[in-house]
Amino acid sequence: MSTIRITKQFSFETGHALYGYDGKCKNVHGHSYKLSVTVIGQPITDTAHVKYGMVIDFTDLKKIVKEEVVDVFDHATVFNKNTPHIELAQELQQRGHHVILVDYQPTSENMVIDFAAKISNRLPATIQLFSLRLQETETSYAEWYASDNT
Template sequence: MANIRITKQFSFETGHALYGYDGKCKNVHGHSYKLSVTVIGKPNQDKNHVKFGMVIDFTDLKRIVREEIVDKFDHATVFNGNTPHVELADELKTRGHHVILVDYQPTSENMVIDFASKIKSRLPENIKLHSLRLQETETSYAEWYASDNE
């Protein structure tokens, strides 16, 4: 049986700031992120199974990505918790803002690495994460491929 890749796309709004950066992105700003999640596996061959012919039900993949990424990051502001931005994060939290502190600089590159780890941990054993594409702007994106990280 052939391996098949399937992809589901997601979108969410997230703010961030890059501490110590020498350009405009040092300021708090936001993006309309687009995340493409591609998994690979063999379609279910059990004719009596409700998921017959599927690598993974798109609904199941959607639930995983929404729980791990979209629901957490949508309309949140992300800061590197190992920088003085933690003070700004605390102030925003006291004012009722949704803030996420991460242990990395919240660039698209680092976010896609984090997302890959979170998604991989939730996939069924017979399904592998093939790739992620995190689009930050219309012309800029970061990609993660399992084959580059083996």
């Protein structure tokens, strides 16, 4: 039986600020993120199964990633809840803005770690998260591989 990797791509817009950073990213700014989610498993071999031949239905994978990442982070502003940006976050929330407070510096590296945990927890037992690629700009991205995190 063959083991197959499948990938689905997503995009979302998110703002953030990096408290304590020594460059321009200390300012509130945003990115058009592109997220590639690759899972690994074996295609279903039961010819009577409605998902015969699939590792996972792309629609099912899309539902998981949208609920855990895209719908949460799209058009939100992310701040580390342990920084002085908390005052700005509270002001934005009071004005009706979608703000996410996380317990990490909201870099692409840390966001991809967070996303990996959220997505992995929702996958069926027969399917594993293989990798994530979070592209922040046209030339910059962070990658997470299960093989590096065992």
